[in-house]
Amino acid sequence: xxxxxxxxxxxRRWSQAELADRLDVSRQTVNAIETGRxxxxxxxxxxxxxxxxxxxxSLFFPEV
Amino acid sequence: xxxxxxxxxxxxxxxxxxAAVRDTMPAVVLLVLTQASLVAFDPDASASTWNLLWxxxxxxxxxxxxxxxxxxxxxxxxxxxxxxxxxxxxxFGAVMLLLVTGSIxxxxxxxxxxxxxxxxxxxxxxAWCGALGVITARAR
Numbered sequence: 001x002x003x004x005x006x007x008x009x010x011x012r013r014w015s016q017a018e019l020a021d022r023l024d025v026s027r028q029t030v031n032a033i034e035t036g037r038x039x040x041x042x043x044x045x046x047x048x049x050x051x052x053x054x055x056x057x058s059l060f061f062p063e064v
Numbered sequence: 065x066x067x068x069x070x071x072x073x074x075x076x077x078x079x080x081x082x083a084a085v086r087d088t089m090p091a092v093v094l095l096v097l098t099q100a101s102l103v104a105f106d107p108d109a110s111a112s113t114w115n116l117l118w119x120x121x122x123x124x125x126x127x128x129x130x131x132x133x134x135x136x137x138x139x140x141x142x143x144x145x146x147x148x149x150x151x152x153x154x155x156f157g158a159v160m161l162l163l164v165t166g167s168i169x170x171x172x173x174x175x176x177x178x179x180x181x182x183x184x185x186x187x188x189x190x191a192w193c194g195a196l197g198v199i200t201a202r203a204r
Contacts, residue, residue: 031203
């Protein structure tokens with residue numbers, strides 16, 4: 001699964017740690033999601049959508 | 065500077081780490097003290113009830129550590145929990161393998177069961193911690 005987290009985070013000038021604090025997860029988890037090594041659960045994906053004020057389908061999309 | 069800021073741990077990481085230390089450190093200290101007292105005085109467990117309780121005293125911090133590990137798992141986020149469980153599965157596999165090996169060696173009169181049990185426990189802990197180190201390092 002690919003995602004736009006890094007791009008959206010950069011737009012807001014947040015560090016991985018700042019995003020991790022907003023999501024109440026570890027920085028390692030944010031890094032693993034951004035690099036595509038870990039696909040988040042649905043609850044965490046919804047939290048990400050809330051934090052970025054975006055729809056889930058605009059954050060995550062399947063690898064082509 | 066920017067790299068250092070991007071690399072810093074999140075506040076929830078720090079809080080979780082502090083809580084883990086708070087939960088485990090007293091148990092580790094107690095485990096070391098009880099083990100040290102057993103090694104130093106070597107009480108005869110069959111001599112009295114007191115000696116039996118003394119011999120079993122390391123079980124208290126051991127159970128405490130198990131409880132602390134449960135709390136660490138509950139506080140962990142979803143990726144950390146997955147990593148912890150993977151590492152525990154590897155540790156469990158190592159314990160099973162060592163137990164089977166020990167039973168085969170014991171059947172052939174090639175291993176002392178007591179020493180092999182201690183080796184099995186240590187091997188399981190080493191496999192668990194080693195696997196956790198490798199798994200978390202890969203995700204960084």
